[in-house]
Amino acid sequence: MILIFLLAFSIISDAQLRVGVARKSITPETPFWLTGYASRDRPSTEVLHDLWAKALVIEENSRSRIVIVTTDILGLSRDISEEVSRRVLAEHGMDRSQLILSSSHTHSGPVIWPALSVIFDFDREDQKTVMRYAEKLTDDIVEVVNMAFSAMEPMQLSYGRGNADFAINRRQATDKGVVIGLNPAGTVDHDVPVLKAADMNGNVKAVLFGYACHNTTSASYLINGDYSGFAQIEVEKMFPGAVAMYMAGCGADQNPNPRGSVELAAEHGRSLAEAVNTAMKGEMKPVRPPLRTSYIVTELHFRPFDPGIYRREMTGEDIYMQRRARLMLEAYNKGWDVSTYRYPVQAVRFSNDFTILALTGEVVLDYSIAARARFPRENMFVAGYCTEVQCYIPSKNILREGGYEPESSMIYYGFPGSFTEDVEDRVMDAVALVMKRSGAGR
Template identity: 35%
Template sequence: MAKLYAGVSAVNITPPVGIDLTGFAGRPSPAIGIHDDLYAKCLVMDDGTEKIGILTMDLLGLDSDIVERVREEVEDKLGVPSRCLMLSTSHTHSGPATISLRGLGKRDEVYVEELTRKLIGAVKMAFDSVRPAKVGFGTGQVQIGINRRQRLKTGAMAIGQNPSGPVAPYVDVMRVDDESGRPMAVLFSHAAHPVVLGGKNLLVSADYPGYAMRLVERIEGCVAMFAQGCCGDVNSNPVGRTFEDARRLGTILGGHTIGVAESIRCSDDDVRLKAISRKIELPLQDPLPPEETSRLVIEYRERLEEAKRRGEHRGQIYLHEGMLGWAEDMDKLASSGKTGLTKGFEIQAIRITERAVILGMAGEVFVDYQIDLKRRSPYEMTMVFAYTNGCIGYVPTADAYPEGGYEVDMAYKYYGTLMLKPESDGIIRDEALKMLREMREESHL
């Protein structure tokens, strides 16, 4: 029987006032203040055969270069393979620009350098604190979000509220105790965009996940870690409101998390750590015809020039610049004649016990993936995280493409140049399930 050792850490990653916030387009200014601090938290585990680390951060997302550097340095300095380190973000829309989105805030390289060093340090601190531990899992019913893909009377698909649309109405919880039974960490996950505060907010905040974590930490006396589920088509309910609303939702989620955590009985009886990570290639839609892209370049350039003439604020100028940049990149692709392009997409699986696994995916994944993969997984407990190890953009279900809407028709322009093809849906599900089944079969050899 494997002996489990675990360690935890928490580091403050709050950016300075004056940094660009990200997540919403057209913000009139950088951050004007700090409402609540942002944190990176790390849980590491070692069973003598595998070392794994899970980093959660109060950030919208991470660019791939940040993920790669943290993993490379952790492997070099601590001997933890890249496949064994998971970096997952809460997707707060009131944090600094740590992922490059056209027109949605500019990355501050001084802050990114400091953040990278702190993330590496958090992993080291956690490993420096390892001690004998036990682990357990549980799930509880809770829902603080609502499906946001609303069909308007005009027939258009809009971001709104769709009470009949899918959600994941539960919180998954992993609790880690020391040998005496005292909680060391509570890692919990729920799927709902942290957008309670809306685009008018100019204060740095972790949004509702921050309130939930602070409540869990106050009651349980341990490090609380939040990992975002597959909330690509699920928003918090409400959206664009107040800090009091964020506190209310966070209290609801945190309270249910505490209830689940206190019902968990931890042990180290069936611990068997294992991590695998694969980057699959997802097909992209072909570029628009050259005559269309040339027209778009002219159109977006005129929009930018008009915005400058009208004296629009910096956020609107950034947005127009971003859309012009997208049109220019699309025009270059169209002129190249290249087709059949793909985009890399990482899927990571970390087995904790014979019965429990964590699955992470690098995108704004629609909630049906989480529901389906959790249902079809060979494990009793499958925690599914999105916004993990980077973010390539929205990952809709195949049936969402004919419906259109922001996630299908617009958001990819912020993230890159071309949208995924609908066939990506089946590729992702098949690969994720293949990884889970391989890991399950390997544990029985």
């Protein structure tokens, strides 16, 4: 009798969560300009596979819920992210901390206007096309979240971990400083965190997985999700009826290896899917409520700039430096403040079972290592490329070493230059605060 009671109780307590998942294609109509490489000189006319916006809603009760959105794009712009948040939060009565918006950082997806506008020189027609896509993407993300809400049913969540070894540190030291190459001795993280949602009959409905590596295997003109697009397709084949969702980790200083073709992207996708499969066949630990969330915006500072530098860049050879210089001089002349970047940091915790720390922008691996070292008792996945992708977030070490991530990438992102030395401390202080506010350590 006691046994029956306990069994019933455990079923009821495990059934507390309701989960809904949905996906919607966000593949642009071709021809369409792709983003991620400044070297592309024409739009794409061919789709290798569809790109998706996917949404996972996890609800403890009407006040306590989270929504995770993944998108097969380079990164959301601030405009899109803010408009999606405004509409989703109003429609579903949610707090900003309960919505995670993430991007896979595929370099074979559509231009997300106005992000990285420094690398493009569009005519009026192209300009209209990319602006229309940004509006449609906003509508599509809001709609896929609504679809996931309509699909909610009781489910159980569980967590496991796999391993895929194709990521390599790309910050190679040379006589001329650090360049993008191969650094086999550098830090890597080959973990593949996996969150599974299964219905009460055990059918897998959603598989959320991550990996800390740039989505840059190929640089073709074919629209595709790069390795993570292939991985999601493979996982959906392995678990028919499930929606596979990819969240990028802190892989801003990591590249797939080898790289250079869509065939290699497919191969890395298969490795990643196999890692997910291995995790799901192994011991999956329960992920239980309560859900606790926190979202704050901290301020990061750019090093002070001298407008004389931009006046000189305006007359230089480099077209991208000229365009960035034009933006900076315009800001300077109009008295706009471009010294600060408002940086969101978010934590979503499932009791003490699992935590997603959602960091904004192109975050280097040092942050994931530092956050997990600071919260060793948290089963934590540190996601990058959340909320918006406006620039790289270098660590103190990487800032000191220099190179593309902390310095020259800022030209393409249209920012004044490098962050100040305290960037890592400021981000980590914000991490400590969101972890505390979401109940870590209790």
